Amino acid sequence: MTHTPPGPTLLGFDVIWVATMLAMIAALAVCYAIYTAVTVRDPMARRVKALNDRREQLKAGIVATPRKRASLIRKNETTDKMRDALSSMKVLQDSQVKQAQQKLAQAGIRKKEWAVAVIFGRLVLPLVFGGFAAVMIYLVDYFPDWGSFKKFMAFAAVAVISYKAPDIFLQNMISKRTDAIRKGLPDALDLLVICAEAGLTVDAAFARVAKELGRAYPELGDEFTLTSIELSFLTDRRQAFENLAYRVNLDSVKGVVTTMIQTERYGTPLASALRVLSAEFRNERMMRAEEKAARLPAIMTVPLILFILPVLFVVILGPAACSIGDAFSNGGPS
Numbered sequence: 578m579t580h581t582p583p584g585p586t587l588l589g590f591d592v593i594w595v596a597t598m599l600a601m602i603a604a605l606a607v608c609y610a611i612y613t614a615v616t617v618r619d620p621m622a623r624r625v626k627a628l629n630d631r632r633e634q635l636k637a638g639i640v641a642t643p644r645k646r647a648s649l650i651r652k653n654e655t656t657d658k659m660r661d662a663l664s665s666m667k668v669l670q671d672s673q674v675k676q677a678q679q680k681l682a683q684a685g686i687r688k689k690e691w692a693v694a695v696i697f698g699r700l701v702l703p704l705v706f707g708g709f710a711a712v713m714i715y716l717v718d719y720f721p722d723w724g725s726f727k728k729f730m731a732f733a734a735v736a737v738i739s740y741k742a743p744d745i746f747l748q749n750m751i752s753k754r755t756d757a758i759r760k761g762l763p764d765a766l767d768l769l770v771i772c773a774e775a776g777l778t779v780d781a782a783f784a785r786v787a788k789e790l791g792r793a794y795p796e797l798g799d800e801f802t803l804t805s806i807e808l809s810f811l812t813d814r815r816q817a818f819e820n821l822a823y824r825v826n827l828d829s830v831k832g833v834v835t836t837m838i839q840t841e842r843y844g845t846p847l848a849s850a851l852r853v854l855s856a857e858f859r860n861e862r863m864m865r866a867e868e869k870a871a872r873l874p875a876i877m878t879v880p881l882i883l884f885i886l887p888v889l890f891v892v893i894l895g896p897a898a899c900s901i902g903d904a905f906s907n908g909g910p911s
Contacts, residue, residue, distance in 0.1 A: 630687070655694070659693045659694055659696075659697040660693045663693065663696060663697060663700070669693070669696065673696055674692050674693065674696065675692075677692035677693075677695045677696060678692040679823060680695070680744075680747045680748075680751065681695070681747070682823060682824040683751045683754065683755070683824060683825065683826045684747050684750035684751050684754060685750065685754050685796065685799070686750075695743045695744075695747065698742070698743040699740055699743055699744075702739040702740065702742055702743070703736045703737075703739045703740045705739070706735050706736070706738075706739040707732065707735055707736035707739060710731065710732050710735040710736070711732055714728045714731060714732055715728065715732075751826055754796050755825070755826050755827050757794060757795075757796045757797070758794070758796050758797045758800065758825055758827060758830070759827060759829065759862075760794065760862075761790055761793065761794030761796075761797040762797065762827075762829055762830065762833075762858055763855050763858040763859045763862065764790065764793075764794075765786050765790055765794070765797055765801065766833070766851050766852075766854055766855035766858065767855050768785070768786045768789055768790070769782055769783075769786055769847075769851050770848045770851045770852050770855065772785050772786065773847045773848040773851065774848050779808060779814075779837070779841075779847070780805045780808035780809050781805075783801045783802075783804050783805035783808065784801075784802065784805040786798075786801055787799075787801035787802040787805060788802075800821060800824060800825060803820075803821075803824075804817055804818070804820070804821045807820055814841055815838050815841065815842075818834045818837050818838050818841075819834065819838075821834055822834040829854075829858055829861075832854060833851075833854060836850045836851065836854060
């Protein structure tokens with residue numbers, strides 16, 4: 578009976594098996610790349626649809642009677658069921674809904690009804706994931722080597738993380754959107770100055786700037802387009818500017834909104850005020866870049882010690898160590 582020799586191994590793993598798994602992963606990655614290349618979606622379609630919905634809502638709010646305006650709020654069966662469930666448990670508060678709606682607006686999600694889903698997720702996710710963790714840790718005893726304190730800490734960590742998961746997800750979206758808006762705000766203010774000096778109205782200037790910056794800064798173009806729509810339809814123009822500050826979690830935008838409200842009220846020159854704000858924002862962006870550059874040496878210290886210096890020592894001392902080893906092996910007893 579012949580014995581088949583085992584295949585080559587690397588660090589205890591069969592090389593053929595590892596190569597097969599890597600080939601499978603590479604094939605799946607190629608299939609996913611082809612799928613994403615074939616099914617390319619227009620990134621502007623979603624934004625245009627959301628802006629058109631807002632325009633239609635404002636039109637309907639103007640022509641509708643006061644009794645029918647309450648019916649203009651968009652309904653969703655899923656969120657309605659969540660609202661009913663939360664209301665029956667007496668855990669739904671108006672302050673929480675308003676706070677969740679503002680976070681959704683700052684994250685770029687226009688559907689205010691999903692604020693109930695965020696609150697519902699805070700209630701349900703700890704029960705689901707916490708219950709699953711309790712079953713796996715205590716009933717199944719999946720970690721028999723853990724002590725009681727370690728098991729309790731793992732269960733508590735799963736419960737807390739699952740409770741904070743919706744807020745963490747929204748905060749991540751808000752941070753990315755805020756950074757993108759911060760980068761394009763000085764350029765937008767410069768274009769607003771040019772439009773104001775050319776004699777355009779405020780709503781026309783916002784629409785023109787949104788059109789010019791829509792490709793480079795889509796988030797900022799989206800907000801400016803929405804502000805232009807609200808300036809055209811809302812009876813109180815100040816409300817349109819305040820809505821812009823409500824949707825963007827950025828102090829610079831709040832400063833721009835305050836300036837626009839003051840120019841609307843007191844008739845102060847808009848171009849000069851925006852020019853000063855643009856210069857301040859550019860200086861702030863330069864200072865932020867200089868701060869990151871000053872922090873770079875301290876941040877690079879740990880990667881330098883852990884990854885670069887050991888490789889450097891191996892490259893420099895490796896040939897010398899090999900030469901010394903060969904000298905001792907040749908000079909030793911045969």
